[in-house]
Amino acid sequence: MTDVPPTAAQPEASDIDASARGPLLLLIGSAILWLVAAGVLALVASIQLHTPAFLANCAFLTYARMQAAQETAFIYGWAINAGLAVSLWLLARLGGRPLRATGLAAVGAIFWNLALTVGVAGILAGDLTGFAFFQLPAYVQPILLVAYAAVAVAGVLAWIGRRHAFTFATQWYAVAPLFVFPWVFSVAQVTLLFAPVHGTLQAVVAAWFGQNFGALVLAPFALAAAYYLLPKISGRPVHHYDYAAHGFWALLVIGGWAGGRQLIGGPVPVWVATAGIIASVLLLFHYLVVAVNLAGVLGARGSTALRFAAIGLLAYVSGGAINAVTAIRAVAKFSQFTFFSVAQTQLLLDGAFTFMIFGAIYFLTPRLAGRPWPSAALMRIHFTTVLSGLVLKVGGLFVAGWIQGSDLNHAAVGFPAIAGHVRVWLLAATAGQALMLLGSLALALNYTRLVAVCIEPPVAEFFRAPAAVEVTGS
Amino acid sequence: MKSSPLFFLSLFAALAFSLTALVLATNAQYGALAPYLDETAGAAFPQAPQGLAARGHMVYQDLGCAACHTQQVRRAGFASDKERGWGDRQSVARDYVHDDRVLLGDLRIGPDLTNFGARAAATGLDATGLLVLLHNGQGAMPGYPFLFVKQLVTGQRSPKALAIPGSPDCELAPTPRAEALAAYLLSLNAGHDYPETKPPAKPAAPEAGKK
Numbered sequence: 001m002t003d004v005p006p007t008a009a010q011p012e013a014s015d016i017d018a019s020a021r022g023p024l025l026l027l028i029g030s031a032i033l034w035l036v037a038a039g040v041l042a043l044v045a046s047i048q049l050h051t052p053a054f055l056a057n058c059a060f061l062t063y064a065r066m067q068a069a070q071e072t073a074f075i076y077g078w079a080i081n082a083g084l085a086v087s088l089w090l091l092a093r094l095g096g097r098p099l100r101a102t103g104l105a106a107v108g109a110i111f112w113n114l115a116l117t118v119g120v121a122g123i124l125a126g127d128l129t130g131f132a133f134f135q136l137p138a139y140v141q142p143i144l145l146v147a148y149a150a151v152a153v154a155g156v157l158a159w160i161g162r163r164h165a166f167t168f169a170t171q172w173y174a175v176a177p178l179f180v181f182p183w184v185f186s187v188a189q190v191t192l193l194f195a196p197v198h199g200t201l202q203a204v205v206a207a208w209f210g211q212n213f214g215a216l217v218l219a220p221f222a223l224a225a226a227y228y229l230l231p232k233i234s235g236r237p238v239h240h241y242d243y244a245a246h247g248f249w250a251l252l253v254i255g256g257w258a259g260g261r262q263l264i265g266g267p268v269p270v271w272v273a274t275a276g277i278i279a280s281v282l283l284l285f286h287y288l289v290v291a292v293n294l295a296g297v298l299g300a301r302g303s304t305a306l307r308f309a310a311i312g313l314l315a316y317v318s319g320g321a322i323n324a325v326t327a328i329r330a331v332a333k334f335s336q337f338t339f340f341s342v343a344q345t346q347l348l349l350d351g352a353f354t355f356m357i358f359g360a361i362y363f364l365t366p367r368l369a370g371r372p373w374p375s376a377a378l379m380r381i382h383f384t385t386v387l388s389g390l391v392l393k394v395g396g397l398f399v400a401g402w403i404q405g406s407d408l409n410h411a412a413v414g415f416p417a418i419a420g421h422v423r424v425w426l427l428a429a430t431a432g433q434a435l436m437l438l439g440s441l442a443l444a445l446n447y448t449r450l451v452a453v454c455i456e457p458p459v460a461e462f463f464r465a466p467a468a469v470e471v472t473g474s
Numbered sequence: 475m476k477s478s479p480l481f482f483l484s485l486f487a488a489l490a491f492s493l494t495a496l497v498l499a500t501n502a503q504y505g506a507l508a509p510y511l512d513e514t515a516g517a518a519f520p521q522a523p524q525g526l527a528a529r530g531h532m533v534y535q536d537l538g539c540a541a542c543h544t545q546q547v548r549r550a551g552f553a554s555d556k557e558r559g560w561g562d563r564q565s566v567a568r569d570y571v572h573d574d575r576v577l578l579g580d581l582r583i584g585p586d587l588t589n590f591g592a593r594a595a596a597t598g599l600d601a602t603g604l605l606v607l608l609h610n611g612q613g614a615m616p617g618y619p620f621l622f623v624k625q626l627v628t629g630q631r632s633p634k635a636l637a638i639p640g641s642p643d644c645e646l647a648p649t650p651r652a653e654a655l656a657a658y659l660l661s662l663n664a665g666h667d668y669p670e671t672k673p674p675a676k677p678a679a680p681e682a683g684k685k
Binding site: 048049053057062063064068172183184187201203204216249252255259267333336410411415 | 478489491493496497501505506507535536538539540541542544546548549553554557565566567568569570571573574575576578583613614615616617619
């Protein structure tokens with residue numbers, strides 16, 4: 001999109017990548033480790049849904065703690081580490097200058113992961129807060145805030161110090177979460193943990209935080225990648241690029257309001273839920289813009305990175321549409337409090353976010369490391385397993401949720417009967433989770449082999465021929 | 475978007491927009507909600523949980539009971555919460571004013587627990603019966619054996635301990651955590667009516683009558 005031709009005055013793309021190698025490979029490596037850990041925890045939690053007695057004899061292995069730990073490992077471990085890496089790389093690339101404050105970023109990344117490890121152990125020990133997307137114990141939360149900010153500084157510097165005043169959609173989406181996360185995270189820490197608000201206000205704030213985390217932190221990370229990869233790899237322009245800015249601001253302004261849809265019928269002011277419903281429907285504009293802008297990616301062939309991004313995009317847009325439909329009260333009556341809403345979340349986490357970021361990782365890691373991916377077979381295995389896993393897991397949860405919701409609305413159907421009706425679909429979801437874990441292991445293996453060789457000095461001619469990376473790596 | 479300060483200022487404003495409404499305005503609206511003084515009963519409701527039950531709320535939180543159980547009843551006519559016997563009226567914000575950590579729950583793998591104590595009293599489920607249920611599990615709920623200690627009976631049986639069928643020499647003594655959790659669950663009762671719980675019942679009435 002903006003790659004400046006290498007001249008004497010400007011750094012080459014390879015110099016920019018070299019400046020970011022250490023901290024970004026560290027972030028991506030940690031992200032993949034957390035993805036595998038989250039996959040194992042999620043598999044246990046998934047089995048416990050249809051076989052409650054599984055590993056239920058110790059307090060730290062019970063379903064609720066497994067569930068909280070897997071969610072935390074996934075969003076704080078995998079998603080934030082990977083999202084930051086992708087964001088920093090994109091901002092440096094498009095800024096056209098080497099990354100600055102990389103030492104600070106590396107220190108931040110180390111502290112983030114150490115604090116997170118303590119936090120997940122704390123969750124298993126029973127220190128979970130009980131708020132979705134915000135389960136980490138109070139004693140690690142301030143460290144995480146500072147660590148995130150330390151990493152984010154590099155991205156903000158890359159934005160401010162960019163070579164051209166003009167900016168691209170990728171840059172807006174990449175820089176926004178660097179700013180949004182510390183803001184909403186610190187508000188949530190104060191209002192939920194350190195000076196908690198009273199009564200059901202906690203539920204309102206928690207819903208606001210969770211919504212912002214998903215829509216204004218994770219989604220922009222992924223969209224930044226998608227807006228970069230499509231034109232870069234396929235060579236096709238972004239359709240109706242003029243609308244991209246409207247789509248971006250629609251998300252930023254309306255996105256934070258949609259959390260109220262989770263509180264429909266709850267003991268909170270009715271206007272909170274109503275605002276959530278209206279926001280969920282208005283957000284369709286944002287999803288429409290993204291769909292129109294990036295629809296070209298769907299026809300792309302031959303590039304693993306693009307295929308991942310295409311699936312992620314489909315999941316993102318369909319997830320947005322489903323969120324809008326289920327926000328309507330008559331539908332929420334069935335979907336609320338069921339696996340259906342779990343499936344909605346997982347479609348956006350396991351599907352939209354993860355697939356777009358996989359695409360970015362496949363594209364940028366060989367450039368950072370200066371070497372192509374060691375195994376194309378592992379890449380194909382990864383794609384096949386996570387895609388089939390996603391379909392099974394999310395599809396299974398959607399069907400289970402709908403059955404559960406219909407049953408719950410008939411007072412005569414008891415809980416043992418409901419458990420019997422959904423069991424087979426929960427088994428499908430478990431199989432899907434197992435496949436996704438397998439896929440993560442393939443990625444982890446490929447990444448380990450790539451990084452293990454890149455400790456040696458990078459192959460110089462590789463940088464001079466980016467096309468070679470393109471062919472082997474994406 | 476060429477100007478960085480303008481860009482960041484806009485980001486700031488966009489976030490401040492939802493923060494002002496959902497965090498600050500809601501706090502102004504009912505952040506100071508207090509218990510309701512019922513003059514006929516001569517007491518304020520809801521009543522603050524006492525001793526063991528208050529500690530049980532912490533066990534409820536750390537075991538993550540809210541991962542599978544909600545504590546929020548939706549109004550009659552919206553879904554089947556009332557028909558299932560989970561509560562005669564919709565849960566309102568005032569029901570939660572004493573909770574340090576409000577755990578509404580967002581998944582119903584098991585029943586809603588808002589009025590569990592009232593239901594238990596109506597069906598004759600006492601603390602011992604509830605402890606048996608917690609130990610053995612039921613349906614989709616696993617047992618929680620780690621809340622109990624298996625011990626040899628020496629002399630008289632402990633009055634709180636559960637008998638183990640088939641082994642008369644041993645008994646299962648509930649840990650303090652188990653007792654606290656049971657006391658908490660049995661204390662759950664949001665049955666008291668407040669001024670705000672009466673009007674919303676009216677629009678729902680015709681629908682309930684249609685059935």
